[in-house]
Structures are given as structure tokens and as C-alpha cells.
Amino acid sequence: MTSDTHTAERYTPEERRAKLRAFADRMLDHLEDLAPPQDVAEVERGLRTGLLIERLYARVDKAERTERANPKPRTDEEIAADVAKSRAEWAAKLNRMRLEREALEAKAATPIAPPTPKPAYTPALKSSLKALRQHEGLKHFTDELEDELENGLNPDCVPSPKPEPPLPRFIDTEDPLHAPFQHWCATERPDFGSG
Numbered sequence: 001m002t003s004d005t006h007t008a009e010r011y012t013p014e015e016r017r018a019k020l021r022a023f024a025d026r027m028l029d030h031l032e033d034l035a036p037p038q039d040v041a042e043v044e045r046g047l048r049t050g051l052l053i054e055r056l057y058a059r060v061d062k063a064e065r066t067e068r069a070n071p072k073p074r075t076d077e078e079i080a081a082d083v084a085k086s087r088a089e090w091a092a093k094l095n096r097m098r099l100e101r102e103a104l105e106a107k108a109a110t111p112i113a114p115p116t117p118k119p120a121y122t123p124a125l126k127s128s129l130k131a132l133r134q135h136e137g138l139k140h141f142t143d144e145l146e147d148e149l150e151n152g153l154n155p156d157c158v159p160s161p162k163p164e165p166p167l168p169r170f171i172d173t174e175d176p177l178h179a180p181f182q183h184w185c186a187t188e189r190p191d192f193g194s195g
Contacts, residue, residue, distance in 0.1 A: 013067070017060050024056040 011019065031050065037043040132142040 013063070017063055020056060021060050024053050024060070027053050027056075 027049070031046075031053065034046065037046055129142055129145065132138045132145075
């Protein structure tokens with residue numbers, strides 16, 4: 001057998017450290033079970049055993065610290081696998097963003113038609129149309145009104161809504177520096193009369 005032939009390692013360095021630490025833990029547990037020393041030789045043997053356990057822990061801790069400080073270099077296969085994984089994640093993210101953008105563009109491209117309102121015949125409107133039908137000269141006018149209610153009102157005939165006037169503001173001016181807050185009160189508005 002030549003000197004350059006090596007047998008394959010049975011344990012990785014991490015497994016070896018884990019086994020040594022477990023062995024030191026078992027030794028430390030059994031150290032408490034020993035009987036108290038009766039003479040100097042037993043005291044010396046107990047001290048030697050304790051020091052060996054402590055030395056084993058120190059070697060395992062030092063090996064772990066050294067490995068954390070000097071991580072092993074990554075192989076080209078590991079680097080290539082990480083690069084491929086990163087590229088795949090980036091491509092998936094871009095594809096998801098593209099699909100979301102296309103969905104938004106498709107949603108914006110198809111205009112949603114507003115629902116056509118059904119004609120609302122209130123009782124007052126029904127009675128007014130009935131009264132108009134009774135007059136011979138106004139029957140055609142009644143038909144036109146019903147057609148407009150069915151098909152939507154003519155925008156030329158619909159008056160624009162009148163904006164409401166702002167509420168008047170009342171500020172307590174008796175002691176403006178010490179007033180805790182400003183008072184708002186609604187005074188009578190001339191556009192809400194009776195009638």
C-alpha cells in the first residue's frame with residue numbers, strides 16, 4: 001500500500017464535531033455520578049478527567065469558530081446553481097409584472113358601458129301623464145314624454161344642478177385668543193323658503 005492512497009472519510013467535519021460534543025456531554029453527565037474522592041489519587045484522577053472534558057469542548061469550539069471565520073470556497077457548480085436560481089426568480093418576477101400590466105391595459109381598453117336606468121314612474125308622474133292623456137291636443141306630447149323616459153332624457157332639456165351656497169361662518173370674537181375653538185352655525189338660508 002502506497003502512502004498517497006487515502007481511505008474515504010467516514011464523517012464530515014460538522015458530523016465529527018457533533019459526535020465529539022455529544023461524547024463530551026455524556027462524559028460530563030457521568031462525572032457527577034462518580035463517588036466522592038477518598039484519597040489524593042482519586043482527586044487527581046477526577047481533576048484529570050474534568051480537564052480532558054474541558055479540553056475536548058475547547059477544541060470543538062475552536063474548530064467551529066475557525067470554520068465560521070474561514071468558510072470554505074464555493075465551487076463553480078454552486079456558483080452556477082445560484083446564478084441560475086437568481087435568473088429564474090428574476091424571470092418569474094418579470095413575467096408576473098408583465099401579466100399584471102397586460103391585465104390592467106386590457107381592463108382599461110374595454111370601456112364599461114354605464115347601466116341604462118329604468119324609467120322610474122313615480123305616482124305623481126303617473127297621475128300627470130294620465131291627466132295629459134285626457135286632453136286631445138296633448139296626447140302626442142304624452143307619447144314623447146314616455147319615449148324620452150324609456151330611452152333616456154334629452155340632455156338639452158335637463159337643467160344643470162344648481163350648486164348649494166356655502167354655509168356662513170360665525171367666529172366667536174369676544175375673546176379670540178382664549179377661545180377654545182371656533183363656532184360654526186348655520187344661519188337661515190334664503191333658498192330654503194316655504195313653497
